[in-house]
Amino acid sequence: MSAAQKPDAKAVNRGVAPVTYGTGERPPRGDYASARSDFTCDQSWEHYTAVDHDLYRRLYERQVAQLPGLACDEFIEAVRHLGDPRRIPRFDELSDALHKATRWQVVAVPGLIPEEAFFALLAQRRFPVTEWLRSPAEFDYVVEPDVFHDLFGHVPLLFNPMFADYMQAYGAGGLRAGRLQACEYLARLYWYTVEFGLIDTPAGLRAYGAGILSSAGELRYSVTSSRPQRLGFDLKRIMRTRYKIDSYQASYFVIDSFRQLIATTAPDFAPYYGQVADATELAAEARLATDRVF
Ligand code: PHE
Ligand code: CO
Numbered sequence: 287m288s289a290a291q292k293p294d295a296k297a298v299n300r301g302v303a304p305v306t307y308g309t310g311e312r313p314p315r316g317d318y319a320s321a322r323s324d325f326t327c328d329q330s331w332e333h334y335t336a337v338d339h340d341l342y343r344r345l346y347e348r349q350v351a352q353l354p355g356l357a358c359d360e361f362i363e364a365v366r367h368l369g370d371p372r373r374i375p376r377f378d379e380l381s382d383a384l385h386k387a388t389r390w391q392v393v394a395v396p397g398l399i400p401e402e403a404f405f406a407l408l409a410q411r412r413f414p415v416t417e418w419l420r421s422p423a424e425f426d427y428v429v430e431p432d433v434f435h436d437l438f439g440h441v442p443l444l445f446n447p448m449f450a451d452y453m454q455a456y457g458a459g460g461l462r463a464g465r466l467q468a469c470e471y472l473a474r475l476y477w478y479t480v481e482f483g484l485i486d487t488p489a490g491l492r493a494y495g496a497g498i499l500s501s502a503g504e505l506r507y508s509v510t511s512s513r514p515q516r517l518g519f520d521l522k523r524i525m526r527t528r529y530k531i532d533s534y535q536a537s538y539f540v541i542d543s544f545r546q547l548i549a550t551t552a553p554d555f556a557p558y559y560g561q562v563a564d565a566t567e568l569a570a571e572a573r574l575a576t577d578r579v580f
Pocket of ligand 2: 431435436439440481496497
C-alpha cells in the first residue's frame with residue numbers, strides 16, 4: 287500500500303470517496319462505498335474466486351523462486367509467515383501471527399487511500415492491504431498496488447522488529463509532516479526506502495523494498511542491471527529527489543543496515559524540511575558530486 291499523490295477524498299455519509307493516482311483518468315477499482323471513515327473495509331475472503339487464488343499462487347511462486355541472491359535475508363526468512371501460498375491469506379489470521387511477533391496488524395482497504403489516513407493507520411501499527419487482486423492479464427504488471435503487492439511485498443518485513451518500528455515511526459512522522467506541509471518529502475523517503483530500497487550486505491546488494499520484491503522484472507533489474515544508478519542512502523538528498531511511478535527506477539538508494547535507516551531517521555525532521563524546501567529539486571536520474579556510488 288502507498289498513499290496517493292494528490293488524494294481527493296471526502297468522508298461521506300456512507301463509505302468514502304475513491305482515491306486514484308494523480309489526476310488520473312482511470313476509474314478507481316476498489317469498493318470505496320463500503321469503507322469506514324478510516325478507509326478500512328472488510329476483506330470478504332469468501333468473495334475471492336478459484337481464479338484469484340490460482341493467480342495469487344502463480345505470482346507467489348514466481349517471486350519466491352527469484353528471492354535467493356536478490357532479496358535480503360531478513361525478507362527471505364520472514365516470507366514463510368504469509369502461510370499457504372495456494373490461497374490468498376485471510377487477513378485476520380495473518381494479523382494474529384503478526385501481532386504476536388511485533389504488535390502489528392493488517393487491515394483491508396479498497397485501494398489507495400489519502401496520505402493522512404495512511405499515516406494514521408501506520409502510526410497505530412495497522413498496515414493497510416488492498417483487498418482486490420489484479421486480473422490474470424496483469425500477471426506481469428499492475429499499475430496500482432493490489433493484494434499481492436501489499437502482502438508479499440510489505441508484510442514479511444513487518445515481522446522484523448526493527449523494520450516494524452521504522453514503519454510506525456514513519457506513520458507518526460507523516461502526521462507531523464502533514465502539519466508542516468512536508469508530505470511530499472516524506473513520500474519520497476517512503477518511495478526510496480519502503481518501496482524501492484536496497485541494502486548492502488557481505489554477500490552483495492540485496493532488495494528490501496516492497497515495490498521491487500513484488501515485481502516480476504524489477505527485482506533482478508534493481509540489483510543486477512547496469513542501467514540504473516545505486517547511491518548511498520542520504521536522507522535530505524532523497525527528500526529532494528523526484529521518482530517514477532510508471533517505470534523502473536532510475537536511481538536506487540542503498541542503506542548499510544536497518545540500524546542505519548532507523549538511526550538516520552530518528553531526529554526531528556522539522557529543521558530538515560526547511561532546508562530541503564530551499565534546495566533545488568532533483569530529477570530521478572540526477573547525480574551529485576557528493577553521491578556515494580555503488
Ligand atoms: N524523525 C521523523 C520526524 O521527526 C519521523 C520519521 C521516522 C519519519 C522514520 C520517517 C521515518 O518527523
Ligand atoms: Co507498496
